[in-house]
Amino acid sequence: xxxxxxxxxxxxxxxxxxxxxxxxxxxxxxxxxxxxxxxxxxxxxxxxxxxxxxxxxxxxxxxxxxxxxxxxxxxxxxxxxxxxxxxxxxxxxxxxxxxxxxxxxxxxxxxxxx
Amino acid sequence: xxxxxxxxxxxxxxxxxxxxxxxxxxxxxxxxxxxxxxxxxxxxxxxxxxxxxxxxxxxxxxxxxxxxxxxxxxxxxxxxxxxxxxxxxxxxxxxxxxxxxxxxxxxxxxxxxx
Numbered sequence: 001x002x003x004x005x006x007x008x009x010x011x012x013x014x015x016x017x018x019x020x021x022x023x024x025x026x027x028x029x030x031x032x033x034x035x036x037x038x039x040x041x042x043x044x045x046x047x048x049x050x051x052x053x054x055x056x057x058x059x060x061x062x063x064x065x066x067x068x069x070x071x072x073x074x075x076x077x078x079x080x081x082x083x084x085x086x087x088x089x090x091x092x093x094x095x096x097x098x099x100x101x102x103x104x105x106x107x108x109x110x111x112x113x114x
Numbered sequence: 115x116x117x118x119x120x121x122x123x124x125x126x127x128x129x130x131x132x133x134x135x136x137x138x139x140x141x142x143x144x145x146x147x148x149x150x151x152x153x154x155x156x157x158x159x160x161x162x163x164x165x166x167x168x169x170x171x172x173x174x175x176x177x178x179x180x181x182x183x184x185x186x187x188x189x190x191x192x193x194x195x196x197x198x199x200x201x202x203x204x205x206x207x208x209x210x211x212x213x214x215x216x217x218x219x220x221x222x223x224x225x226x227x228x
Contacts, residue, residue: 043203048213092158104160108157
């Protein structure tokens with residue numbers, strides 16, 4: 001089936017550790033995105049990539065890093081510099097970046113700092 | 115900057131009641147507008163969209179009309195079901211920069227009781 005796969009679904013991290021969230025899509029989409037969702041709030045953009053080997057910071061990039069070495073993959077690393085990483089993380093993609101193009105979302109990953 | 119404002123929830127309705135969730139936006143130019151739905155513990159699913167003024171998006175009995183004069187995109191459904199219980203997000207896609215980034219409202223929780 002075509003879609004966006006995020007893993008793991010649930011992840012626990014100790015303070016001071018880096019963790020990487022995986023995002024893979026088999027939709028042949030050029031653009032990919034990472035959003036963060038906090039309880040009772042909307043989604044905020046962390047990073048986005050319009051094409052392979054290129055990415056840009058979103059509104060809340062501090063403490064996060066990404067790579068886009070393959071078209072189908074856009075992993076997100078939550079570093080120890082992220083002060084409040086506990087949240088629900090959503091990966092998304094669209095055929096190409098542009099207003100009006102539908103953005104499709106994965107099922108999300110829950111990250112909890114213990 | 116661009117922003118989206120939704121009515122605060124939760125909205126609690128009885129089955130078969132009429133639903134309206136208000137959404138207004140602030141944007142330069144002519145953004146595309148979206149409604150997404152999120153079921154508990156899941157990612158977001160596109161419900162409907164409109165890409166230009168006076169367009170009406172519709173899906174699964176839900177409708178929303180892009181009103182440029184009132185900068186609104188209110189979501190409506192004539193008869194809600196228990197299965198419609200979810201969080202609904204209004205979003206806009208910026209036209210400038212052609213990034214395809216979505217800006218979300220804070221979400222409105224809908225609870226439908228039998």
